[in-house]
Amino acid sequence: MSRIQVWSLLGLAAIIWLLALLAPILMPFFVSMILAYLGDPLTDWLEAKGLSRRLAVSVVFLVLSLAIGTACLILIPLLGRQLAQLIEAIPIILAWVQSTVLPWVQSVSGMDFSTDFDQLRQTLMANWKETGTFAATLLAQVSRSGLAFLVWIANLALIPVVTFYLLLDWDRLKRHIQNLLPRRFEPTVTRLAKECDEVLAAFLRGQLMVMLSLGIIYAIGLTLIGIQFGVLIGLVAGLASIVPYLGVIVGLAIAALVAFFQYGDLLHLAGVGAVFAVGQMLEGMVLQPLLLGDRIGLHPVAVIFAVLAGGQLFGFTGILLALPVAAVVMVLLRYLHERYKNSTLYDVADQRGGNEDT
Structure with a gap:
């Protein structure tokens, strides 16, 4: 392994270690990067139509804000009402399962689950009654940890600001990164x-x-x-x-x-x-x-593994990054597979396999 490869691996390990340390504060920046990435094609299209970059970004930012705000105004009340209805229906559903489903299961399989289910039902109902005080408990917790709550609000407030500036300088950042690449590796x-x-x-x-x-x-x-x-x-x-x-x-x-x-x-x-x-x-x-x-997208198993692994390693930030990182890894693996198929190592292995067949 060459010295450049060693230093590249050490640099990659240092970046991953640094990201793990900074994971609690990286969420708004990664959300902003995703929003800027989603909005950049429309910004480029408006810019090609004659708008200045700043005006095009302002239009796209306004459209994104209106879309997200409208979706929240419509969905949050609807979901709130339906969740409230679901909470009210839980006791009725449990009673129906106990009176209808369990006797049918017992008649078919001969196994009686009524005692176990009754204990489960009592436990659920006992905890369900406590959910009525959830809002008060949450407010009390917020009052005790006001600094953490302020940090959370500040992170949310950072998202539109960072998104706007990333959209404004997105193409410039890409050009700078491309210019910094070694000329030998730039085409690849x-x-x-x-x-x-x-x-x-x-x-x-x-x-x-x-x-x-x-x-x-x-x-x-x-x-x-x-x-x-x-x-x-x-x-x-x-x-x-x-x-x-x-x-x-x-x-x-x-x-x-x-x-x-x-x-x-x-x-x-x-x-x-x-x-x-x-x-x-x-x-x-x-x-x-x-x-x-x-x-071609990722295999379903790869999607599940990526989301679970990202959540386990970096929490909510890891879930946000899981699929983009997995997609990039898939591209890199395809590239390495292509390099391997065109390498002398593969040719030697293929020749050996052919000799063994003969």
Whole structure:
């Protein structure tokens, strides 16, 4: 291993160690980087239409702010009401399970779970009563740790400021980084950066739009057929759609249970199936070809592992970075695989395999 490779590995290890130390304060900067990355193509398009960079950034920043603010104003009250309804329905659901489901399970399997379930129900109900004081407990905790609360508010306030300045200087930062690269490695690094950009665009732009669209489709469809918690179920199914087929499996199972408990007939169960069938057809025929094209994403197992590993190592910041980092790693692994296939080491291994076959 050459001296340059040794120093490169040491520098990478130092960067990872530094990121781990600074993880508690990095969240607003990473969120701002994601927002700036999402908004940069529209900014470049407006700039190509004749607007100055500052004016184009101001327009995009206003559009992002209005979109996020409108979504919060619409979703938060809806989700709050549906969560309140869910909390009120929990005791009824538990009583229904105890009186209907458990006797059926006992008649089919011969196993009696009523005692264990009764203990679980009593434990849940005892803790459920304490949730009424959650707001008071939260306020008391905030008053005792006012500094931490102020830091949290300051981090949130930093996001729009950092996003604005990153959008303003995004292209300039890319040019500076490209100019700093050693001329020997600049073409290769530039090519890899473009491949990373394609994969990141597929995830951060295309996949997020697919998830949002599916969540809206499921929420509207379930609400139209009268399913309780339709918005909440649609949101969960849309978020779970980051892993192929997981969203439809989770959403369909939850919605079917709610429909059966709410109506108890086959008509609404068929309606739930129709909603998710329409969502899957639109995803396969319209959303993915339009928003993702033929770009190859990460394997579902890689997505799950990346999210869990990022959360375990760096908390919420790691979850935000998990998929972008995994996408970049996938591009680098493809590059290393290509280098290996074109290397003399692979040729020697291939020749040995051919000699053994003969």
